[in-house]
Amino acid sequence: MFKYPGGRQYKVKETEEAVQPLHQNYGNRGMTLEEDLNSTNEYYREHGIAIIHKKPTPIQIVRVDYPKRSAAVIKEAYFKQASTTDYNGVYRGKYIDFEAKETRNTTSFPLKNFHEHQIQHMRQVLQHGAICFVILRFASLGEVYLLDASHLLSFWERQQSGGRKSLTKQEIEQYGHHISLGYQPRIDYIRVVENIYF
């Protein structure tokens, strides 16, 4: 939901993300993973637990109009591919960085949900001592996992060398950590972060 300057809300159609699908595996059923995480991060900020934000969607601006006595209007722009992950911030002084994706599959998680730039970014931040992971949601099952980026990188490399193009659910259960879902916060991933990184 984007808020129109006048206060009206504008429901963005799913197909809007044609250039870089954000909710490519998601239907119009209830909250998206992004909404759940935004709400969770807001909870963390308000309760002084962590300061983590979603980065704005990167846009290539081509044409802008400047109507007299009113705000500049962007008249032509395109979605562009992010060069980093979507979420970052600070928890207990440490740099936290993650990407969140979901699938409707029930037995595996396709690697095509990630792109090379994001993988490269995760590799870099890990080298600099960051806490870096992915949050993976199996939408049909209602299950969410946190998987350290180092494991994702291994599976990515397996694919690069001709291996399977997805992580099996079993692999995610083995190397990842189940995140319990709640009302507030909805996806309490910081509890898992606290357990496994501190």
Added chain:
Amino acid sequence: MFKYPGGRQYKVKETEEAVQPLHQNYGNRGMTLEEDLNSTNEYYREHGIAIIHKKPTPIQIVRVDYPKRSAAVIKEAYFKQASTTDYNGVYRGKYIDFEAKETRNTTSFPLKNFHEHQIQHMRQVLQHGAICFVILRFASLGEVYLLDASHLLSFWERQQSGGRKSLTKQEIEQYGHHISLGYQPRIDYIRVVENIYF
């Protein structure tokens, strides 16, 4: 400079940022502070020194067209105010967060360059153990300073209680740290970060 999908480059007019001026104190002379910092951050990434990115400019999207067989086109959107600072990332495992601003003044730095949301964000990340600062450029003098956010917060509070609406250059020299300028990296702020925070 925004790159048009076809590869052409598009020079964005300065007035484009009418909603939230990014270069409000900057003319068309050479590199902007943002360009210098992007180049510096690229240098840091390529040399494995730090992973720091500028966040995309936040945009409110109102209308999107989906031409057949081509990328979605944003036809109506507005610049919106950032809720955080512009730059963040990781250096030696620690979360780094900063905002960069410049003025043509030569004796003081106006606090109107910052807005309440950014100040609030800096206060929050400091509470969570982040390294947080502002990079202040005196454009006419060609001088750049790093000032820890805690000092900026003090000057902000002084203003809130009826005090002056700017930092004097003398205060910046006293509480801040001069950043030496170079060719590569252009604004070597990590050298200062290393000296004062580690």
